[in-house]
Amino acid sequence: ALLGKRLPKYPPVAGTMLHQLLNLVRLPEYMTELSRGHRTFRMLTPTCNYVYTVDPANVEYILRTNFANYGKGTMTHDALEDLLGDGIFNVDGAKWRHQRKEASFEFTTRALREYSSGVFRDVAAELAGILAAAAVAGERVDMEGLFMRSTLDSIYFQEDCILSLKFLPLLLAALSSVLLLALYLARLALLGKRRRSYQPVAGAMIQQLLNWGRLPDYMTELSRRYGTFRMLTLNCNWVFTVDPANVEYILRTNFANYGKGAMTHDALEDLLGDGIFNVDGAKWRHQRKVASFEFTTRALREYSSGVFRDMGAELAGIVAAAAAAGKKVDMENLFMRSTLDSTFTIGFGVNLGSLSGSNQEGAAFARAFDEASEQSLYRFLDPLWKAKRLLGVSSEAAMKRSVRTINHFVYTVIDKKIDQMGRNQQEFAKKGDILSRFLLEREKDPGCFDNKYLRDIILNFVIAGRDTMAGTLSWFLYVLCKDQRIQDKIGQEVREATTGDHQDVGGVQEFTACLTEDAIGSMHYLHAALTETLRLYPAVPTDVKCCFSDDTLPDGHAVRRGDMVNYHPYAMGRMKFLWGDDADEFRPERWLDDDGVFVPESPYKFTAFQAGPRICLGKEFAYRQMKIFAAMLLYLFRFEMWERDSTVGYRPMLTLKMDGPLYVRASPRRSTGN
Numbered sequence: 001a002l003l004g005k006r007l008p009k010y011p012p013v014a015g016t017m018l019h020q021l022l023n024l025v026r027l028p029e030y031m032t033e034l035s036r037g038h039r040t041f042r043m044l045t046p047t048c049n050y051v052y053t054v055d056p057a058n059v060e061y062i063l064r065t066n067f068a069n070y071g072k073g074t075m076t077h078d079a080l081e082d083l084l085g086d087g088i089f090n091v092d093g094a095k096w097r098h099q100r101k102e103a104s105f106e107f108t109t110r111a112l113r114e115y116s117s118g119v120f121r122d123v124a125a126e127l128a129g130i131l132a133a134a135a136v137a138g139e140r141v142d143m144e145g146l147f148m149r150s151t152l153d154s155i156y157f158q159e160d161c162i163l164s165l166k167f168l169p170l171l172l173a174a175l176s177s178v179l180l181l182a183l184y185l186a187r188l189a190l191l192g193k194r195r196r197s198y199q200p201v202a203g204a205m206i207q208q209l210l211n212w213g214r215l216p217d218y219m220t221e222l223s224r225r226y227g228t229f230r231m232l233t234l235n236c237n238w239v240f241t242v243d244p245a246n247v248e249y250i251l252r253t254n255f256a257n258y259g260k261g262a263m264t265h266d267a268l269e270d271l272l273g274d275g276i277f278n279v280d281g282a283k284w285r286h287q288r289k290v291a292s293f294e295f296t297t298r299a300l301r302e303y304s305s306g307v308f309r310d311m312g313a314e315l316a317g318i319v320a321a322a323a324a325a326g327k328k329v330d331m332e333n334l335f336m337r338s339t340l341d342s343t344f345t346i347g348f349g350v351n352l353g354s355l356s357g358s359n360q361e362g363a364a365f366a367r368a369f370d371e372a373s374e375q376s377l378y379r380f381l382d383p384l385w386k387a388k389r390l391l392g393v394s395s396e397a398a399m400k401r402s403v404r405t406i407n408h409f410v411y412t413v414i415d416k417k418i419d420q421m422g423r424n425q426q427e428f429a430k431k432g433d434i435l436s437r438f439l440l441e442r443e444k445d446p447g448c449f450d451n452k453y454l455r456d457i458i459l460n461f462v463i464a465g466r467d468t469m470a471g472t473l474s475w476f477l478y479v480l481c482k483d484q485r486i487q488d489k490i491g492q493e494v495r496e497a498t499t500g501d502h503q504d505v506g507g508v509q510e511f512t513a514c515l516t517e518d519a520i521g522s523m524h525y526l527h528a529a530l531t532e533t534l535r536l537y538p539a540v541p542t543d544v545k546c547c548f549s550d551d552t553l554p555d556g557h558a559v560r561r562g563d564m565v566n567y568h569p570y571a572m573g574r575m576k577f578l579w580g581d582d583a584d585e586f587r588p589e590r591w592l593d594d595d596g597v598f599v600p601e602s603p604y605k606f607t608a609f610q611a612g613p614r615i616c617l618g619k620e621f622a623y624r625q626m627k628i629f630a631a632m633l634l635y636l637f638r639f640e641m642w643e644r645d646s647t648v649g650y651r652p653m654l655t656l657k658m659d660g661p662l663y664v665r666a667s668p669r670r671s672t673g674n
């Protein structure tokens with residue numbers, strides 16, 4: 001992205017608007033001459049560039065490949081509005097789509113085809129008659145004039161125009177058919193406008209603020225009552241839906257019309273910068289491409305599996321020590337620390353040591369990151385946040401402090417890495433972490449991205465990998481503490497897939513060696529239990545997209561440009577109309593077929609990983625790590641809540657984080673050998 005910024009390559013300048021004015025009477029010729037010199041060029045005007053091209057590849061790109069990025073725009077629309085209004089020639093987006101659909105239908109009806117063919121034949125016969133008369137009389141004929149008058153575009157009735165008089169009935173017939181069509185389209189457009197029905201209003205922002213501590217459940221209650229509804233705010237509608245057809249529409253069918261938008265970008269910019277989570281268009285496409293490539297390399301898969309196993313073993317060691325001492329363990333905290341360590345190690349080749357508690361700076365970073373994440377979500381509901389940021393007061397003062405801590409920490413990591421690379425290039429080239437790979441790329445192509453770009457990638461990677469996985473593992477263990485039957489079933493499956501029934505291994509390290517890719521792949525019940533956790537406790541409980549132009553959702557409800565359209569994984573996971581009467585029940589079996597094989601659901605119904613072109617890139621990655629951690633812990637230990645009947649809640653953040661510790665008692669299922 002930075003390379004794109006630093007080295008923008010614009011087409012050569014072939015002239016200015018003045019040159020075009022001087023050549024106005026021969027403009028097409030003049031532009032043809034320029035096109036011979038440059039296939040693509042610019043003409044400068046006081047307001048913007050005019051780019052001209054005769055290159056078919058460019059033409060295909062703007063007319064088809066990246067169609068969504070090129071349209072009439074406001075300048076053309078405003079200039080032609082008095083003449084063409086909001087007709088098909090002069091609009092983009094939903095208005096264009098609607099008229100195009102109606103017109104496409106009308107233009108292909110057999111009735112219109114037959115009627116117009118008759119008119120054309122009659123007009124042509126009249127024209128031939130006039131020509132015949134002129135030929136007999138030896139008179140000259142102005143063919144251009146005849147053609148003009150015989151087509152619909154130039155219908156002027158003048159008393160001295162014999163041809164028009166002759167053609168009048170036919171022209172009127174043709175004109176009336178066109179007018180009828182126009183009236184029909186206008187009526188449809190008007191009807192469409194009149195019929196535009198909006199989602200019922202379920203409340204206003206104030207209600208969301210009043211229910212802040214239990215927002216996901218409050219929104220679930222509203223979803224049960226309304227399905228799709230609006231919450232009013234001062235500046236735009238917030239639309240919420242749990243309808244899979246709507247979800248598919250915004251995430252896939254009409255993907256180009258729904259994106260992060262300026263509001264989300266601004267609210268998250270301090271934390272996520274221009275990272276993949278927070279951008280649309282070309283910036284998103286570029287990072288998606290690079291990341292998709294990185295995430296599927298075998299090298300990264302192997303490297304990350306190794307890191308997950310080591311980290312899982314370290315975690316198991318800590319739990320074993322607590323179990324031996326009969327002490328309670330806060331598993332939520334351990335998961336947060338261990339996933340932070342594993343994410344950092346894979347991302348940057350640096351073990352933060354937060355699991356072992358050896359790194360104070362790492363702990364401060366994690367705290368600042370949580371605070372910034374919570375504050376970023378709050379910004380969506382606080383209309384004054386920008387003013388507060390400007391003045392550096394209240395919640396925004398804390399946000400500034402958190403971001404400073406985060407930036408200091410991340411830039412230090414990057415600087416250290418650059419230092420390492422400088423000291424031993426050859427050793428460095430062997431490193432499997434993502435930052436090293438990016439730095440090596442930068443060596444080959446200096447200036448392709450700077451430290452700010454790397455910082456944004458890091459933080460996006462951290463929020464992607466750390467909070468989501470730690471949260472899911474914590475909720476997973478929580479529900480398992482409440483249901484020992486499921487816990488034992490997973491323990492048994494892990495045992496069968498790894499060591500078999502009769503040969504328990506003694507220690508963590510020994511067991512780690514049994515956790516092969518095949519063994520992990522065969523744990524269908526564990527896979528189902530993790531998926532069931534994500535159904536009821538989706539790591540990203542609500543996801544919002546900005547609507548770029550007026551549209552109608554598949555359920556018939558309209559949305560306006562600028563509306564914030566939310567689909568709600570947390571609420572969706574609890575809807576009876578989607579999951580049956582036992583929707584609230586934790587039941588991994590619902591994901592398995594009769595042979596016990598995991599069967600995935602439509603991603604538009606089970607939306608925990610999003611869906612469509614922006615589906616989570618780390619889905620497989622996440623399952624692998626979660627399965628390694630879960631398998632290791634459940635093979636070795638049995639867990640129960642430290643206080644038997646205690647429950648845990650959540651904190652409103654970008655991710656569904658537990659509110660407070662998850663204190664459990666761990667007891668060995670078998671000897672850990674530690």
Ligand code: HEM
Nearest residue numbers: 276464465468469472539540608609610614616617618622
């Ligand atoms: C349980 C674990 C996870 C869940 C539930 C999850 C869920 C999601 C969701 C809902 C999104 C869409 C966010 C949005 O743009 O609105 C997303 C995007 C993404 N996730 Fe995950 N994620 C998980 C783990 C991971 C991991 C471990 C990684 C990588 C290490 C990862 C990488 C990404 C990336 C790069 C995107 C951005 C995709 C794009 O915008 O094109 N995720 N994830």
